[in-house]
Amino acid sequence: MEFAELISTPKLDGVILHAPFQEPIDGTLCITGHHLIVSTRKENVQELWLLIQAIDAVEKKQHSSSNQNNGISMGGGTIVLKCKDFRQLQLDIASGNDFLNVYSSIERLANLDKPELSYPFFYRPMYNILEDGHSLFPLEAEFAKLLATEEWRISHVNRNYSVCKTYSSVIIAPKAIDDNTLIASASFREGGRFPVLSYRHENGAILLRSSQPLLGNSNKRSRDDERILTAVLGPHKKGYIIDTRSSNLVSLCKGKGGGTEPDGHYTQWNKIFKNLDKLVKCDGSVLDHFNKLIDACNDVTISSDKWLSRLESSHWLTHVQNVLSTACLVAQCLDKDGASVLVHGTSGMDATLVVTSLAQMILNPDCRTARGLQALIEREWLQAGHPFQLYTSASLSVSI
Incomplete structure (x- = not known):
């Protein structure tokens, strides 16, 4: 199985990240097989690199918006990420389609049940390993x-x-x-x-x-x-x-x-x-x-x-x-x-x-x-x- 099959929207601009004890960040969201990355590509602004396995629960709160032709339609929304390190992160996404695509992508990646698809099996360290943790x-x-x-x-x-x-x-x-x-x-x-x-x-x-x-x-x-x-x-x-x-x-x-x-x-x-x-x-x-x-x-x-x-x-x-x-x-x-x-x-x-x-x-x-x-x-x-x-x-x- 390719991770690309699970990711409907791999990259999205204009995502606002709300994290504890810091100002909101307006940046680009990237979704890989194992990480969520939010970056402003600016100096002195911290990026978010979140391991998807560290996500405990994903919740979506979709916003409604008015439309002259159809009355009420669904707009974007907020994705709430409850993490295993007890943090709660929020991603605000303006577009309704992008909002649902990002939510479904994170939901699928966070619920993979095959251990061999988890991050340790893909990690390649850039340094020499001094000790074998298994022994x-x-x-x-x-x-x-x-x-x-x-x-x-x-x-x-x-x-x-x-x-x-x-x-x-x-x-x-x-x-x-x-x-x-x-x-x-x-x-x-x-x-x-x-x-x-x-x-x-x-x-x-x-x-x-x-x-x-x-x-x-x-x-x-x-x-x-x-x-x-x-x-x-x-x-x-x-x-x-x-x-x-x-x-x-x-x-x-x-x-x-x-x-x-x-x-x-x-x-x-x-x-x-x-x-x-x-x-x-x-x-x-x-x-x-x-x-x-x-x-x-x-x-x-x-x-x-x-x-x-x-x-x-x-x-x-x-x-x-x-x-x-x-x-x-x-x-x-x-x-x-x-x-x-x-x-x-x-x-x-x-x-x-x-x-x-x-x-x-x-x-x-x-x-x-x-x-x-x-x-x-x-x-x-x-x-x-x-x-x-x-x-x-x-x-x-x-x-x-």
Whole structure:
């Protein structure tokens, strides 16, 4: 497919750009396969180069105009671009045909569903590449100190992603646990996400993550799953299971075949429920609250008092507070109590990863450096199977 087939109007003069905190720009709009460019071709006037993949939603507001022959006819209009970096840009276009052509072109380009058509596959850097980002943070190097001990090993049980489609091909596992035990545990966890290592604190406490156990109505158990968690703790030690769901949501999940670890089978683990239900379920209200936050941030006409009121009424900071509180609890269990922690919700790919990532940022200074943060994102999000394409392709405008 040629991008030219999707672009009805590749170039248009007389477009007025409205961007936050700057004067309107009257210039030329150019549409390429991956960028929108607005330029006045004048010195000291900043151009707009906007990656089309950074557009979250496109809205059109067409203007009506009077016509002596036909009465009311449709004129040009305003195209509103809501971007993933929270900016809202407006393009004013005078001609009705050009307005509709530009809108449809942007809409088509912003909704391409084939990854191979995205910008990284076309980008050709004008400099020498010093490091290969695909192999910059190998798991073996990230956990080199841990693997030097007698407690942990590298497992290739998921080499072909046959055990768990959302885990990486390389897993850090306790040395006392063989691959068959990992496979059996995977069959007991939703999506095959058996307990895996996220972080080892300097005092030896371990942070694990997984998905919920599949108990079903018959309260099934998995001795192999229990064996993994017992091996992590060691004899006569206690740990914590931080379930990111409320007890009510756990009961609902149990009715659908899921649930949480029974106390009678996981006797060394104390369970704590945290009410991050909306994040666990990717509740549409979270997106609604996020929308309200972005709208407040982009409204430059309101007073400080009014802005603070809109910020509070968005309820976004309530979600932030709940997540930070849970991450601090995990960090305290690891650091102050010296106890190992298992974090999971339902799928183990949403609130779970937020909590384990923030806990590491609290405890591990390296995660607060640029390179350490990159490694954390690679380890806890990319290799942990977070469905970025599903959640960030249209985060503000489309409910999941």
